Amino acid sequence: MLYTGPMTQMDTTRKMILHAAVERILHYGYSKTTMAEIAKDCNMSAGNIYRFFASKLDIAEAMARKFNEEAYETFATIAARKVSAADRLREIFHYELARTYSAIDEDAKILEVAEVLSDERPLYMNDKLATERTYLVKVLNDGVASGEFRPIDNPDVVAEMWQSALMKFRFPQLFSKLTLPKLQREIDGVMDLLLAGLSPGATTPPPWDGVTAATEAACAVTSEMIVNKKLNADQ
Template sequence: MDEKAETRDRILEAAGRRFEHYGYSKTTMSEIASDLKMSTGNLYRFYPSKLDIAEAHALAHECDEDAMMKAVVLSGGSAGVRLREFHRVILEHTFKLIDESKKIFELAQAISRERPAYANRRLAVERVYLVRMLEEGIAEGLFEQHDSLDELAEMIQCTTMKFRYPQLYNCFRIDMLRRELEGTMDLIYKGLLKR
């Protein structure tokens, strides 16, 4: 790893500690720079804004979520079972992150509000996995053929949005969310079944 990449990693670690302890809104670029014993001007050479640091911090943590989604898709078995498990895993992972640190919730809100393209990229990644499971469900003879699987995956995302974004469920208990997700997945599953 080169020196510039190492410095970027150190910045993300220092910013992450501040975000998790003080929150996004109470963290300043000068405080991050001070933690690293560097000038604020030097920090701006690596990241033009605090929001850029927040987005890079979030990107660094996407690997875990991507690995979980991929593991479900590749786990084998019925596409219908995997489709349910896929959404359950996302809910449980996100709820746990937010439950462990309310400051992460604030960070997620800032990124989704200020950088909607970030959320759109995440949704596009998820749609690739959904389309694959839909294709496999059709190949199994389980799901009805559909003209546009990407559009169908997008509609599934619209239906399950509440379980993906803590901004939509942060006042609910996990047991309530699990029950609602099961009911929602029942409806989706019935709508997908081959007639």
């Protein structure tokens, strides 16, 4: 049975629980933190905490949503700037690299939370990427309107491809042990290539038909999957 009191009271209690959970998780780690311990920190019963959060995983997601609120505000500010679209795209992704790298570098226990959400809450991660794309699409449309970029038939798909190409630079410690300066050098190189593909006169190559032939010799199962399934990361 869910808590049905006034929203203001519920919000206050949820914030108290979330604050206590963040402190405990950052000190002991996600796996070593229990709901009963969080409840004790809040001077409530273990059963009562479940009226506000159904599971520890829900608390981890709430932590991540809080972490991302500031990012969305920054994305909006960057997207509205009166500078070139290319500069705005670079700034958005450099900001996200520095923000997520620093979060883990300053407290490695954040990495555990990121890994858990990536594995167990893929829909949350997809929602986050979809929200980010709204700002990327605005910048892409601005670039097309000003003549800085070539015409784009589907800016949302192009934004998604940018995210895919730059996924390594989001919580980068999940993927590599490179230092921040080396990652910044890499992300600039990748964005140089992506921006070249958006420049006036650039053309999209025809669809490649060799994916099945390239995989079937090494892995027939993978080849069959590629032929028979269309995977949509947003579902």
